[in-house]
Amino acid sequence: MYLLSPSVQLGLTIGALMYASYGMAHNAFDNAALIGLCTFVGFFIPYYSKFSNRIEEYINLRTACVSLGRLGRFVPQLAFNIGIFLILTLGGVFPATRIDTLGGVLGVALLTTCASQGMQYLALALSNREIGDRNRNVLLALSINIVVTALATLGLAWSRGLFLTLGWTFGAAFFVIGLLSDWRSLRYRRGGIGVFFGTFNPIHKTHLALIRDAIETRGLEKVYLHSTTIPKLHAQALQRGEIRIARHDQGMRIYEKTERADVHVNYFPTGSRFYEYETRLAMMRAAVAEAGLGDKVEVLSLPNEYAQGGFYAVLQRIREAAGPLPVHGIHGSDLGGMWVRSIYDESGWIYPYPVVRRDKVSATAIRNGEIGLTTPSVQKMIVALRKSGEAGAPTRSAGAQLVGQP
Structure with missing residues (x-):
């Protein structure tokens, strides 16, 4: 029954997509680090999601501040993504030089976290308005982000540009909407x-x-x-x-x-x-x-x-x-x-x-x-x-x- 749960299936799908994306981009299907990492991600993501939700809820309860709550959700995902890209580079999935123009491990982790948070926010907002299903929307958002990030690690100019645009656009939207909300709560008519x-x-x-x-x-x-x-x-x-x-x-x-x-x-x-x-x-x-x-x-x-x-x-x-x-x-x-x-x-x-x-x-x-x-x-x-x-x-x-x- 555990494997039939939508959240479990969503996590396993993300792990499989991550394996396929990086394996195909770098011809690394037999890389042990990639196999182990994607297996871990597939099973761990539902638990990570609950953990990040609780952090945001805890901060919101004590501050009623949207921006601080989102920052609380952002920080653990950034740390998680730093760990992912360290494993990908140290494990030989792709050389670290491929992401030097993106700010190295920290830069890639920061951008993909920004894009992920912003796209998930959009996905959930659409589902709240009866546009698509909550789980499918999140899966689509995460899938797009995983594929674009994998392509960015190829070092190609067009894929790097797409990744930068995705990260900064959705990241800025995610945080600006929250900041404007908090500003309106203080500076109101x-x-x-x-x-x-x-x-x-x-x-x-x-x-x-x-x-x-x-x-x-x-x-x-x-x-x-x-x-x-x-x-x-x-x-x-x-x-x-x-x-x-x-x-x-x-x-x-x-x-x-x-x-x-x-x-x-x-x-x-x-x-x-x-x-x-x-x-x-x-x-x-x-x-x-x-x-x-x-x-x-x-x-x-x-x-x-x-x-x-x-x-x-x-x-x-x-x-x-x-x-x-x-x-x-x-x-x-x-x-x-x-x-x-x-x-x-x-x-x-x-x-x-x-x-x-x-x-x-x-x-x-x-x-x-x-x-x-x-x-x-x-x-x-x-x-x-x-x-x-x-x-x-x-x-x-x-x-x-x-x-x-x-």
Whole structure:
């Protein structure tokens, strides 16, 4: 089953492509160093990917700074690539003189890392907009980068030029987009509207504090909230049969992995229990009203737009209605918040309103039974759903009744 996981297959494909590219470029198919290196890369890449993700997530959580997070991802890949090219040259796959004009081992490693990071960013941005599949897009991006880098080591003028262009273009785009995002979070226009997206599973006091602070700090006229219907990660995994709904309990759908699950994918970064969309929507509206924010905050429900294009489509709808007013994107520094930040950054000139999460308030804690972390009305809803579940009632119906559904 391990070898059937998409991440494992992706890694093995990259290792095989690397072997074919350098073997063909330098007639080195029988080189022991190349064989060993590509075998290691094929099996190691999925673990490296998780490691680099965690570094970026750790930095983001403590800084809410896109540029620092990307730098944290960049540094280990640069070190990894330096090791690769040292082995390729010392192992006799190609002479070190072939890459002298590219800055030697360090120069080649730097350029290929820049290109790789930038192209993967583009690949993921396209998949987020339903253009291609996430894994296939990343595979295509990495494949192009591997082939171009292998050609560059031939020392030919045209291949060197292509490699330099690819590295600097995608590397610059990758870092400039992040720097501009961080700059907009510090140098923003006051006034306009705010948007706040997330799972709100359920909405809690920190969500409300972020909204209130954003309104006061940036002088916002209005803030629009919208929650996920079904998180895209789950929708796609359900479609592929990698996860399933094990049961419904206390107004929540409880997910579990299936035998087809990818061993390297974290399907439940924010937990495997989700209140139904209608329930979360009712909780959001109740919490906003109870917090006295009803005149400034509107809870939207655009399920058709979300189904067609996720938060990108919802945000486009809001921007069309806002006209020339500046738009501010509210988010926390946790994993879900930084995912939302990437949507803001990919949707045009939006001013991020990042807040570093330092409190102990979380939706996970609420779902686990903690009290006092949300508003009294939302807490009452949760208690009623729990009681209906304990009584053996069909909690989906109980949840629907609580939120005014037939």
